Amino acid sequence: MALNFHQLHIFYTVAEKGSFSAAAQALHMTQPAVTMQVQSLEDYFGTKLLLRSTKRIELTEAGKVLMPYAQKSIELIKNTDQAMATFTQQLKGKLLLGSSLTIGEYILPRLLGPFGQEYPHITISMKVINTTQIMEEILNHQLNFGLIEAPVNHPDMHMEPVMNDELKLVVPKGHPLAGRDNVSMEEALNYPFVLREQGSGTRIVMEEQLRMQNIDPSRMKIVMELGSTGAVKSAVEAGFGISVISSSAVKHEVALGLIHVVPLSDMVFKRHFYSIYLKSSLLPISAVTFLSFLRERDLRQWL
Known part of the structure; x- marks a missing residue:
């Protein structure tokens, strides 16, 4: 019998989870199947x-010795998949992913076309839902x-x-700040704001950056809190207030002159977009390929 x-x-998953039942759930297997595979490994090592x-x-002394090697083997497989993702143009499969709003x-729709041209046999199914x-x-393996x-x-x-992103100060057409070369955040705080709801990624990044600059977010005159970036844009366009949102989300409105981006002289709202997945699962090669595409390509050409 080979290793x-x-x-x-x-x-490794059983040891990490602390039980066969929890490992079975994480691996999407039956508990007897998990038990049988561990017993087979014990038979192999004797x-x-x-x-x-x-x-x-609990781990035996032999189990404690094996754990770091098991972890390294998992990392090696992950790294192997990532290294080979460049050569998988003929890869077939369905990719199920979730994306925040x-x-x-505003970001992925512009990237799925180029990705599809490069990897035409991978079908992507995306749910736009909250974090x-x-x-x-993901925890339920959906x-x-x-x-x-x-x-x-x-x-x-x-x-x-x-991926990287940057939030920008945006104002409606005809606003006193529209057309300015730059403006300080202190000056912007004199105007009413329309923002995403508390707990949204955009709101969290903005408030954290304000605190880093010793500005209390509660000083903002918030007239509306809305549950989507599209709603925020519409409210800004209608003149209800100004906002801080992703520059990628307002390209169309800026091109039409409906919304103006005003550079901030004293603050930059930069952020990362993150991938998340189960530690106990190995991503399918289609997912590894897609994440490698996001990490390694110059995405600005499409955004």
Whole structure:
């Protein structure tokens, strides 16, 4: 019997989760199948790797020695997939991903065309939902991975930056700040704001940057809080207030002269977009290929 990577992956997940049932759920397998694979690995090495108790699984001394090698094997497979993604033009498969609102509505639609031309046999199915929903569906194995606008902390999730973005101050046509070469944030605070709702990625990044510049976000005269970037744009265009939103989201309105981007002289709202997926799962090669496309291409040519 040869050493099996699949068994190493299962062993590592059981040890990480602390139980066969939790590992089975994370791996989308039955508990007996997980148990059988671990037993086969123990038979291969001729020693017990896990101590089974009523409370929690514990590693034997042999299991403790094996753990870092199992982890390295998983990382090696991930790195191998990433390295080979460049050569997978004939790859076939369906990619299920979730995207938060700004990314899904304004960023990815401009990138899916070029990606589809390069990888015509990969079919992408995208859900535009909020970050909480994305995480829930990944945990339930309904999505391969997600793209979100602000970092999150979850013990079962791997997160890494894949794209950059910048938020800009935007004002309606005819506004006193329209046409200015630049304006300070202090001056902008004299005008009413229309913002995304509390907890949105855009709002979190903006408020964190304000605090870093010793500006209390509560000083903003907020007249509306809206649940989508599209609604914010419409409110700004109608003259209800000014806003801070992704520059990628207002290209059309700026081109038509309906909204103006005003450079800030004293502040830059830069941020990352992040990919998230389960630590216990290996992404399909189609997902690795798509993430490599986002990380390695000069996306500005399409955005």
